[in-house]
Amino acid sequence: MSTPTESPEAPLAEKIRPKRLEDMVGQKHLLGPGSFLSRALESGRVFSVIFWGPPGSGKTTLARLMSGYTRLPFHSFSAVTSGIKELRHIIEEAKIAKARSGKPTILFVDEIHRFNKAQQDAFLPHVESGLIVLIGATTQNPSFEVIPPLLSRARVMVLNPLEKEELKTLIHRALKDKESGFGMLDIEFAPDAIEHLVDYSQGDARVALNNLEAAVYFTLDGRGNGPIKVALDDVEKALSKKALLYDKDGEEHYNLISAFHKSLRGSDEQASIYWLYRMLLAGEDPLFIGRRMIRFAAEDVGLADPNALQVALAAFESWQRLGPPEAEVILAQAAAYLASAPKSNALYLAERSVKEEIKRSGSQPVPLHIRNAPTTLMKRLGYGRGYLYPHNYSGGWVKQEYLPKKVKNRIFYRPTDRGFEREVRKRMEGRRKGNRR
Numbered sequence: 001m002s003t004p005t006e007s008p009e010a011p012l013a014e015k016i017r018p019k020r021l022e023d024m025v026g027q028k029h030l031l032g033p034g035s036f037l038s039r040a041l042e043s044g045r046v047f048s049v050i051f052w053g054p055p056g057s058g059k060t061t062l063a064r065l066m067s068g069y070t071r072l073p074f075h076s077f078s079a080v081t082s083g084i085k086e087l088r089h090i091i092e093e094a095k096i097a098k099a100r101s102g103k104p105t106i107l108f109v110d111e112i113h114r115f116n117k118a119q120q121d122a123f124l125p126h127v128e129s130g131l132i133v134l135i136g137a138t139t140q141n142p143s144f145e146v147i148p149p150l151l152s153r154a155r156v157m158v159l160n161p162l163e164k165e166e167l168k169t170l171i172h173r174a175l176k177d178k179e180s181g182f183g184m185l186d187i188e189f190a191p192d193a194i195e196h197l198v199d200y201s202q203g204d205a206r207v208a209l210n211n212l213e214a215a216v217y218f219t220l221d222g223r224g225n226g227p228i229k230v231a232l233d234d235v236e237k238a239l240s241k242k243a244l245l246y247d248k249d250g251e252e253h254y255n256l257i258s259a260f261h262k263s264l265r266g267s268d269e270q271a272s273i274y275w276l277y278r279m280l281l282a283g284e285d286p287l288f289i290g291r292r293m294i295r296f297a298a299e300d301v302g303l304a305d306p307n308a309l310q311v312a313l314a315a316f317e318s319w320q321r322l323g324p325p326e327a328e329v330i331l332a333q334a335a336a337y338l339a340s341a342p343k344s345n346a347l348y349l350a351e352r353s354v355k356e357e358i359k360r361s362g363s364q365p366v367p368l369h370i371r372n373a374p375t376t377l378m379k380r381l382g383y384g385r386g387y388l389y390p391h392n393y394s395g396g397w398v399k400q401e402y403l404p405k406k407v408k409n410r411i412f413y414r415p416t417d418r419g420f421e422r423e424v425r426k427r428m429e430g431r432r433k434g435n436r437r
Helices: 036-043 059-070 084-101 117-121 124-128 148-152 164-176 191-201 205-221 232-238 251-265 269-281 286-304 307-322 328-340 346-361 376-380 421-432
Strands: 049-052 074-078 105-110 132-138 155-158 187-189 228-230
Touching (some): 036 059, 059 074, 124 132, 205 228, 251 328, 286 328, 307 328
Parallel strands (some): 074 105, 105 132, 187 228
16 A cells, blocks of 8 residues: 655645646636637736635646746745745846846735735836736735736736536546555545535635545544545544635625625525624624624614614624623524514615715805804804794694705605604604694
């Protein structure tokens, strides 16, 4: 019985990394026959590019393939472990290489989003001059994380998580590969064991291969010579559960909170609770979710159900007082209440409308009769003159103008006929007709 001999200290995912374009698994939209990227690589053409995709989708592999196909000098640079000092050293080497060959150097910057905007500026002159071809890799939306001048000089290519069948292809290839994988071993994986590996991987090829390696060596440690069969139970014992894919600073953060908000707005209690727990189990800050529900209660429910705001506030305070796990169900209670509540965005529309009016008409003067008049001079100037005190009138209301003259006929808040807002509308209509309610 033998084990793979190529770079035994390297992880399996590194040892079987594709060295040819046709060995890539997944990303057919980028690498399919006749695609722009495949034609460019096969012809040896090179260009600056930002690969945007989740972990284990092939960003680093594609960067190395670009180097291999173009035969240009290649430097790998990590935003986590490297800084401007290392970049200066690479730039000096690139200048020497270009003086000799006339060709640029490929600079692969992993996790480019971790560089701040000023640090990213350091790449710009060398990309513009043609000294380097920049290949950036990021798990986060480049629109927010990469400075516009770099984006304008690079193509952005989006990579997707690998599909289940693509991950199975990788696993079977690793099991059969006699040079870098486990092909020299007499090993057989049960189908449900492979399914389990794939499910844990969540579209991440690196995780799938590293988990495969862990499962194989876990099984080897407990077996003697002869055929090796890896069952589901072996895989379950070898692996710990992978955390849900989630980056609280990245796009998935915004995707999940968007799904939660839209489910609440769409009055879908089941989806609202699902997305709530997706965020909680992935490690989202529960108080962030609570703040969003408070805003939702005003923006999307409003006076259609005045209790919605109190429910959201109570859930927020409950988390502060109780914490996990007891307060999780209180957040779920608030989510279910908000989803089931009658909806009105009338206050949200009023907010937008009044802001637009103020921006358009400027700072209109406060009518004299509703100004404060604490001094004799102000009273002589007419401050407060003619003000009608509502409590002196039947029903606590009297017809009186409160808006500046220029905008006195503007209607900002238009209540709907949903929930309690129906009553609000009736009251407003009664006052407009002069009825004291």
